[in-house]
Amino acid sequence: xxxxxxxxxxxxxxxxxxxxxxxxxxxxxxxxxxxxxxxxxxxxxxxxxxxxxxxxxxxxxxxxxxxxxxxxxxxxxxxxxxxxxxxxxxxxxxxxxxxxxxxxxxxxxxxxxxxxxxxxxxxx
Amino acid sequence: xxxxxxxxxxxxxxxxxxxxxxxxxxxxxxxxxxxxxxxxxxxxxxxxxxxxxxxxxxxxxxxxxxxxxxxxxxxxxxxxxxxxxxxxxxxxxxxxxxxxxxxxxxxxxxxxxxxxxxxxxxxxxxxxxxxxxxxxxxxxxxxxxxxxxxxxxxxxxxxxxxxx
Numbered sequence: 001x002x003x004x005x006x007x008x009x010x011x012x013x014x015x016x017x018x019x020x021x022x023x024x025x026x027x028x029x030x031x032x033x034x035x036x037x038x039x040x041x042x043x044x045x046x047x048x049x050x051x052x053x054x055x056x057x058x059x060x061x062x063x064x065x066x067x068x069x070x071x072x073x074x075x076x077x078x079x080x081x082x083x084x085x086x087x088x089x090x091x092x093x094x095x096x097x098x099x100x101x102x103x104x105x106x107x108x109x110x111x112x113x114x115x116x117x118x119x120x121x122x123x124x
Numbered sequence: 125x126x127x128x129x130x131x132x133x134x135x136x137x138x139x140x141x142x143x144x145x146x147x148x149x150x151x152x153x154x155x156x157x158x159x160x161x162x163x164x165x166x167x168x169x170x171x172x173x174x175x176x177x178x179x180x181x182x183x184x185x186x187x188x189x190x191x192x193x194x195x196x197x198x199x200x201x202x203x204x205x206x207x208x209x210x211x212x213x214x215x216x217x218x219x220x221x222x223x224x225x226x227x228x229x230x231x232x233x234x235x236x237x238x239x240x241x242x243x244x245x246x247x248x249x250x251x252x253x254x255x256x257x258x259x260x261x262x263x264x265x266x267x268x269x270x271x272x273x274x275x276x277x278x279x280x281x282x283x284x285x286x287x288x
Contacts, residue, residue: 042249
């Protein structure tokens, strides 16, 4: 290993940690009423507040499905028709900016900050 | 020539087995894409002992073989994106001679993860997936360091045997 290698490794690790820390700080500050927003093929399908337990079956255009469970303030995909199960193995998400992705079904579940301006916000 | 064909065959088999090993014993940290990338060991060794063309062919053979055996078309798409961006980065890094094998491997790991996340973001049409990029830079750097140190040891021993 050369000195340049060590510099490269240290710079990459420091940059990644700095960006990661920045994101965490930023999302912690703005985190109010987070909700899980479902996108299929880039199109918004609906949103579910994290403070309300729910279980939703999301049907994709290709005939596949994913089951999204919202429990105790976290969103998790518990079942999916796709072969690789990457979305099912993903840990539950709860912080704004985090997302669950199922590539075969072109599904993204993203945690966003809910707010009054949100048209698709839930009304009680 | 026959010797080169033999090495290519052996490297392909080795890369395939390494991928299978990682498929059998997945390290699931909850974030997709975090893995050691053992198969990249073969790509780097090929890049240093044989050259870019051979490394490219090996990577392509491994990805196609793996995708048909354990994966699916979606997995193949992002394996290809990750594999080739990684190889390109490593070939450039090797050419500019700024880094040793370890540095080249680290860049390969990071660019592999960048390629995969870009492909994923394109498929689902959601650029916000890049949120995970810092985590993947971290894992790519660590995995690349380990693989790079191993590759340096293998290259040192193999290079003499292959070219005498």
